[in-house]
Amino acid sequence: xxxxxxxxxxxxxxxxxxxxxxxxxxxxxxxxxxxxxxxxxxxxxxxxxxxxxxxxxxxxxxxxxxxxxxxxxxxxxxxxxxxxxxxxxxxxxxxxxxxxxxxxxxxxxxxxxxxxxxxxxxxxxxxxxxxxxxxxxxxxxxxxxxxxxxxxxxxxxxxxxxxxxxxxxxxxxxxxxxxxxxxxxxxxxxxxxxxxxxxxxxxxxxxxxxxxxxxxxxxxxxxxxxxxxxxxxxxxxxxxxxxxxxxxxxxxxxxxxxxxxxxxxxxxxxxxxxxxxxxxxxxxxxxxxxxxxxxxxxxxxxxxxxxxxxxxxxxxxxxxxxxxxxxxxxxxxxxxxxxxxxxxxxxxxxxxxxxxxxxxxxxxxxxxxxxxxxxxxxxxxxxxxxxxxxxxxxxxxxxxxxxxxxxxxxxxxxxxxxxxxxxxxxxxxxxxxxxxxxxxxxxxxxxxxxxxxxxxxxxxxxxxxxxxxxxxxxxxxxxxxxxxxxxx
Amino acid sequence: xxxxxxxxxxxxxxxxxxxxxxxxxxxxxxxxxxxxxxxxxxxxxxxxxxxxxxxxxxxxxxxxxxxxxxxxxxxxxxxxxxxxxxxxxxxxxxxxxxxxxxxxxxxxxxxxxxxxxxxxxxxxxxxxxxxxxxxxxxxxxxxxxxxxxxxxxxxxxxxxxxxxxxxxxxxxxxxxxxxxxxxxxxxxxxxxxxxxxxxxxxxxxxxxxxxxxxxxxxxxxxxxxxxxxxxxxxxxxxxxxxxxxxxxxxxxxxxxxxxxxxxxxxxxxxxxxxxxxxxxxxxxxxxxxxxxxxxxxxxxxxxxxxxxxxxxxxxxxxxxxxxxxxxxxxxxxxxxxxxxxxxxxxxxxxxxxxxxxxxxxxxxxxxxxxxxxxxxxxxxxxxxxxxxxxxxxxxxxxxxxxxxxxxxxxxxxxxxxxxxxxxxxxxxxxxxxxxxxxxxxxxxxxxxxxxxxxxxxxxxxxxxxxxxxxxxxxxxxxxxxxxxxxxx
Numbered sequence: 001x002x003x004x005x006x007x008x009x010x011x012x013x014x015x016x017x018x019x020x021x022x023x024x025x026x027x028x029x030x031x032x033x034x035x036x037x038x039x040x041x042x043x044x045x046x047x048x049x050x051x052x053x054x055x056x057x058x059x060x061x062x063x064x065x066x067x068x069x070x071x072x073x074x075x076x077x078x079x080x081x082x083x084x085x086x087x088x089x090x091x092x093x094x095x096x097x098x099x100x101x102x103x104x105x106x107x108x109x110x111x112x113x114x115x116x117x118x119x120x121x122x123x124x125x126x127x128x129x130x131x132x133x134x135x136x137x138x139x140x141x142x143x144x145x146x147x148x149x150x151x152x153x154x155x156x157x158x159x160x161x162x163x164x165x166x167x168x169x170x171x172x173x174x175x176x177x178x179x180x181x182x183x184x185x186x187x188x189x190x191x192x193x194x195x196x197x198x199x200x201x202x203x204x205x206x207x208x209x210x211x212x213x214x215x216x217x218x219x220x221x222x223x224x225x226x227x228x229x230x231x232x233x234x235x236x237x238x239x240x241x242x243x244x245x246x247x248x249x250x251x252x253x254x255x256x257x258x259x260x261x262x263x264x265x266x267x268x269x270x271x272x273x274x275x276x277x278x279x280x281x282x283x284x285x286x287x288x289x290x291x292x293x294x295x296x297x298x299x300x301x302x303x304x305x306x307x308x309x310x311x312x313x314x315x316x317x318x319x320x321x322x323x324x325x326x327x328x329x330x331x332x333x334x335x336x337x338x339x340x341x342x343x344x345x346x347x348x349x350x351x352x353x354x355x356x357x358x359x360x361x362x363x364x365x366x367x368x369x370x371x372x373x374x375x376x377x378x379x380x381x382x383x384x385x386x387x388x389x390x391x392x393x394x395x396x397x398x399x400x401x402x403x404x405x406x407x408x409x410x411x412x413x414x415x416x417x418x419x420x421x422x423x424x425x426x427x428x429x430x431x432x433x434x435x436x437x438x439x440x441x442x443x444x445x446x447x448x449x450x451x452x453x454x455x456x457x458x459x460x461x462x463x464x465x466x467x468x469x470x471x472x473x474x475x476x477x478x479x480x481x482x483x484x485x486x487x488x
Numbered sequence: 489x490x491x492x493x494x495x496x497x498x499x500x501x502x503x504x505x506x507x508x509x510x511x512x513x514x515x516x517x518x519x520x521x522x523x524x525x526x527x528x529x530x531x532x533x534x535x536x537x538x539x540x541x542x543x544x545x546x547x548x549x550x551x552x553x554x555x556x557x558x559x560x561x562x563x564x565x566x567x568x569x570x571x572x573x574x575x576x577x578x579x580x581x582x583x584x585x586x587x588x589x590x591x592x593x594x595x596x597x598x599x600x601x602x603x604x605x606x607x608x609x610x611x612x613x614x615x616x617x618x619x620x621x622x623x624x625x626x627x628x629x630x631x632x633x634x635x636x637x638x639x640x641x642x643x644x645x646x647x648x649x650x651x652x653x654x655x656x657x658x659x660x661x662x663x664x665x666x667x668x669x670x671x672x673x674x675x676x677x678x679x680x681x682x683x684x685x686x687x688x689x690x691x692x693x694x695x696x697x698x699x700x701x702x703x704x705x706x707x708x709x710x711x712x713x714x715x716x717x718x719x720x721x722x723x724x725x726x727x728x729x730x731x732x733x734x735x736x737x738x739x740x741x742x743x744x745x746x747x748x749x750x751x752x753x754x755x756x757x758x759x760x761x762x763x764x765x766x767x768x769x770x771x772x773x774x775x776x777x778x779x780x781x782x783x784x785x786x787x788x789x790x791x792x793x794x795x796x797x798x799x800x801x802x803x804x805x806x807x808x809x810x811x812x813x814x815x816x817x818x819x820x821x822x823x824x825x826x827x828x829x830x831x832x833x834x835x836x837x838x839x840x841x842x843x844x845x846x847x848x849x850x851x852x853x854x855x856x857x858x859x860x861x862x863x864x865x866x867x868x869x870x871x872x873x874x875x876x877x878x879x880x881x882x883x884x885x886x887x888x889x890x891x892x893x894x895x896x897x898x899x900x901x902x903x904x905x906x907x908x909x910x911x912x913x914x915x916x917x918x919x920x921x922x923x924x925x926x927x928x929x930x931x932x933x934x935x936x937x938x939x940x941x942x943x944x945x946x947x948x949x950x951x952x953x954x955x956x957x958x959x960x961x962x963x964x965x966x967x968x969x970x971x972x973x974x975x976x
């Protein structure tokens with residue numbers, strides 16, 4: 001089965017598409033740029049949802065739901081925002097179809113034209129801040145800590161499943177605060193939640209930082225980001241949290257009476273992660289045999305395959321193992337299919353990234369052992385039956401740790417500290433990687449570097465040490481290194 | 489606070505709108521017919537999601553996600569379906585905005601017209617069956633048991649929050665089977681899941697039945713429904729499960745090779761419940777003081793209010809109760825607000841339908857008791873401190889049962905078995921109610937009854953006894969009674 005996948009070295013892009021398809025994660029739909037998220041892909045999204053939703057609630061946020069459609073005029077209320085967003089989006093102009101006069105199917109009813117066109121939300125700041133203007137009157141109404149799980153749509157020209165699609169699923173938090181400090185603290189708190197989740201649960205190491213002005217969200221004062229390195233050494237922005245200042249409060253006239261009974265503009269944040277995270281997950285861990293999932297993200301952590309076929313004795317052992325593992329919080333599936341051969345099943349679970357496979361064979365059983373195979377290293381070992389249920393939880397932890405460590409090592413091996421332009425250019429035009437280099441702090445220089453090398457500033461790392469130096473391109477003064485890379 | 493609500497007897501419709509607003513469940517948005525679901529309303533939807541999602545998974549279903557947009561031509565593929573659905577919907581015709589030539593805001597870019605218009609899904613049968621045609625080749629691919637949680641949009645003319653809105657949230661299951669029998673069994677299994685959930689968790693009694701031809705889903709062979717009585721004695725269709733026969737398989741050419749290697753058309757079901765259930769919940773249990781929630785649907789089951797204000801001693805007692813109750817699986821909130829008076833808080837929690845309120849006062853504490861008030865009957869009693877944590881879980885069960893019993897009694901008190909037209913007409917033009925009457929089985933008669941009385945056949949009850957009789961309107965032969973009512 002793994003022969004059906006293009007190898008990474010042969011064609012990295014095709015390798016990614018092959019995994020998405022062969023592992024059954026998603027596929028293109030009849031609508032340009034919109035994907036169908038298949039059951040395994042959606043089960044991974046449910047993991048992301050469940051973990052993050054619990055974290056948001058633990059930190060005092062509640063969920064709500066705002067309309068899919070936004071009046072066109074809302075988009076032009078915040079000037080920077082419209083520049084960054086309004087252009088490529090789906091526009092609803094009519095609200096009725098009618099039978100075609102020629103009897104062939106249906107056509108748009110020209111009499112059902114909307115007075116004002118509606119836009120399918122590309123993001124919801126505008127409709128939400130329009131709503132908040134009714135909800136917020138006094139400091140007692142603040143902070144307002146609201147999140148929404150929703151679909152959004154941006155009419156992208158070049159799409160790739162999960163990484164960039166017209167419609168995608170995400171969560172978008174939109175919070176309102178009485179003070180600047182509180183809003184910045186909120187944006188950073190979410191930034192931490194994202195980083196911890198992506199590292200601890202998805203096993204993807206990230207660099208935490210702030211965006212340069214060029215890469216900031218349309219309408220934001222500050223954008224905090226987490227950046228991960230994919231196996232082609234490009235960076236993927238895995239989540240962003242924005243401090244919006246008072247920009248949206250101004251645009252939608254959201255004021256509150258403070259404790260001194262004086263009117264003030266509200267301070268805002270917004271933040272989101274999307275189904276793009278599934279793309280990051282695939283590209284961080286998978287190999288030329290298919291998907292590799294860290295145990296904490298795997299809908300099925302352990303699969304039990306009877307060898308050569310399920311029979312009563314093998315199934316009773318399998319069910320005992322299943323029962324004990326489920327009690328320990330492990331998700332287990334027994335493959336009861338009698339038609340497919342074990343070799344076929346092995347290849348299938350390998351392709352789908354199930355972290356651990358237990359093979360139970362008649363002859364092994366006589367010796368009191370079962371074969372345990374781990375997906376990450378493909379190592380197999382025979383384990384005594386009575387030790388299996390103690391061994392598996394430790395093995396899952398081990399796999400989780402190994403995948404993270406492997407990804408950290410890969411990133412470290414491809415990270416450079418560079419102080420001269422020739423070397424910078426050579427890396428970016430060659431193998432690629434993360435490059436920490438000095439930058440003079442101007443948009444012009446960032447643009448010039450992008451034009452020459454396609455590399456952009458992924459972030460100004462939060463933990464960067466103060467280190468005076470000279471800009472890699474212009475030689476002008478710099479107070480510290482920033483992270484450059486080519487990006488998704 | 490309750491004075492702000494119109495009473496049911498004064499104006500039932502306004503009472504409903506008042507509760508939706510004052511309890512903070514939802515509100516109208518800037519987009520006609522689309523509501524904002526506020527945090528309390530959304531928390532109720534999360535309860536519905538969580539319970540049903542677990543039930544679907546327990547019975548072998550998986551979730552997936554299909555595109556929001558549907559090519560216009562898909563809608564005309566299934567003839568009955570397009571008749572029932574395609575007309576009032578949001579049509580996307582363009583994919584780009586541009587800056588207005590006069591510099592004022594943005595306008596639709598006329599050059600970005602789509603070749604084929606796209607429709608925002610009013611339901612997803614068409615796009616899903618188009619996808620299934622790729623997924624299903626062999627009997628080994630069946631059954632396919634897929635559900636999706638999604639937003640859908642139907643351009644409704646007259647809208648009411650939750651009950652009928654342009655955009656709403658729902659789940660839609662779409663399953664494919666090798667045999668007719670299996671598909672019918674699936675449709676009925678889901679029908680049972682819906683009925684059990686709505687009765688056991690939402691405490692809403694329902695009548696289970698099949699729809700007459702007039703009321704069937706567009707494209708279905710059989711529609712199974714659960715019908716509940718609201719406090720205005722009208723019926724509300726709370727969930728439907730459709731046996732679709734081979735209609736969509738034919739329309740989208742979905743065939744499979746059976747075990748004998750012969751090609752056959754696939755059998756289908758679809759089924760859904762929506763945010764409309766929240767409307768049913770409000771209208772079944774609430775009273776003139778506000779929302780009433782059955783404990784199993786209440787995001788907060790118990791609120792603890794310190795009297796007159798939180799102080800260290802009271803809070804330490806409150807936290808001990810909270811801790812013990814949480815361990816018992818009860819959701820608890822302590823109101824720590826020092827600014828609002830207890831009377832104000834009581835009215836607020838009454839309005840929001842919190843099932844149980846514990847008042848902890850200094851003087852009561854000296855006597856070793858706390859005051860416990862239940863929302864359903866508004867009864868209060870003093871309970872010794874050491875008994876509180878045993879008492880509360882039993883009380884919650886009692887409230888859950890009482891609300892269901894109360895709703896059953898209300899329905900029974902307003903249900904009639906009628907055998908003559910004069911009485912039938914008098915009930916439907918008067919107080920209203922559920923009427924079991926004989927019907928000759930024709931659409932013409934059902935239409936005539938609807939025209940004369942506005943009552944429709946809500947369902948042909950599944951548990952109806954075979955009882956020959958004469959049609960209430962035409963006097964023609966009938967094999968059993970059907971359920972008539974005016975409906976939402």
